[in-house]
Amino acid sequence: MMHKFFATVPCGIEDIASEEVHEIIGCKAKPDVGRIFFETGLESIFLLNLKASTLNKIMIQICHGVFSELKDIYRMVKDVDYGWIIDADQPFAVRSERVGIHDFTSMDVSRIVGQAIIDSYKEAYGRRLPVNLDDPEVEFYALVRDQEFLLGVNTTGNSLHRRGYKAYMHPAALKPTLASAMLRLSGWKPGKGILDPMCGGGTIPIEAAFKAANIPPGHLRLDFAFLKLKFIDENDFWKLRNRLFAEKRCEAPAEIYGMEKFRHHLEGAMRNSEKAGVRELIEFKLGDATKSFDYPDGEIDYVVVNPPYGIRMVPGGSPRGLYSRFLKALRERVEDAVLILITAAHKRFIEAAEENGIEVIERRIVLHGDLRARIFKCKL
Ligand SMILES: C[S@@+](CC[C@H](N)C(=O)[O-])C[C@H]1O[C@@H](n2cnc3c(N)ncnc32)[C@H](O)[C@@H]1O
Missing domain, CATH: 3.40.50.150 (Vaccinia Virus protein VP39)
Structure with a gap:
């Protein structure tokens, strides 16, 4: 089954990142500003996180649309089923970014999105999801850009530009x-x-x-956020990682x-x-x-x-x-x-x-x- 995804990328290399996604998983990605959009199966999450060298974070797209008021965002987010992504006892957090002129802050966006996720889950499964802003098991990323709203689940965790090989920190290191x-x-x-x-x-x-x-650039990373997502079979990941290493x-x-x-x-x-x-x-x-x-x-x-x-x-x-x-x-x-x-x-x-x-x-x-x-x- 195909899912919508987006990946955050350094501004200015969106076309190069799109080409790389095509090369790794064979699907055409659409460059945007600071991100690229594509559709693929959930199994691509492992391959992309391990092999992509130009992407920062890979997100499963939850919703994408236009809004006029915060309550439109609430409605969009509440209208989604989160049961396949997160277990009732897994703490979550929402991180938000806001670009444009609005009469609300990115904190307001995080708050309203968090509330909508809690309300949706409670209505569907009768349990209130716990929130943990410091150490969440599942992280949602919300972007408000002018009247556009985008929500994703972070499959990567810390950005992929943190490869994990920096024994020496050069003061002017290139990403x-x-x-x-x-x-x-x-x-x-x-x-x-x-x-x-x-x-x-x-x-x-x-x-x-x-x-x-x-060598997959992400091979030293053992802290991928997808390992905590409900639908993930960790064994499949380790098998793939070993196979890539053998190549x-x-x-x-x-x-x-x-x-x-x-x-x-x-x-x-x-x-x-x-x-x-x-x-x-x-x-x-x-x-x-x-x-x-x-x-x-x-x-x-x-x-x-x-x-x-x-x-x-x-x-x-x-x-x-x-x-x-x-x-x-x-x-x-x-x-x-x-x-x-x-x-x-x-x-x-x-x-x-x-x-x-x-x-x-x-x-x-x-x-x-x-x-x-x-x-x-x-x-x-
Ligand atoms: C911006 S830094 C490069 C950072 C590197 N790309 C990284 O990610 O760690 C520029 C480097 O050029 C070195 N450098 C300056 N003048 C140089 C020269 N004439 N010959 C060789 N290296 C030089 C500096 O010592 C510095 O380490």
């Missing part, structure tokens, strides 16, 4: 979901040489290594390179890759991305990088000089490669690219946390 989206945008395929010359804590090479070895490619070629100027970050990247189970697939090197002779020796077809762009990260405050020296060194060392770069200092990057005769062939705005950044695709 693995964005790193993965950049890899997909680059067109890189395992077997081709790929370098992150400013790899920090190693997020980009680690995501590449997961792909090269066919790991052990002999994947190590043509994935990570370079970093600072030893403590490089050591952190190594620790992260160790914890992620892909240490042997990545060649890490201490080196300066502005010096062409520092680069690793192997064939480099793709360069995917998240250089510093912040005031605090770059001496002097502006990354203009760094970008320029980096692109010059890259041109000297690498020929005919694809460059994918994410930065919030986009004007500085465009100036440096023009100065070095590098053409930008694609660009897009993405949200990295609260920060508006741009991803550039260039041909070297």
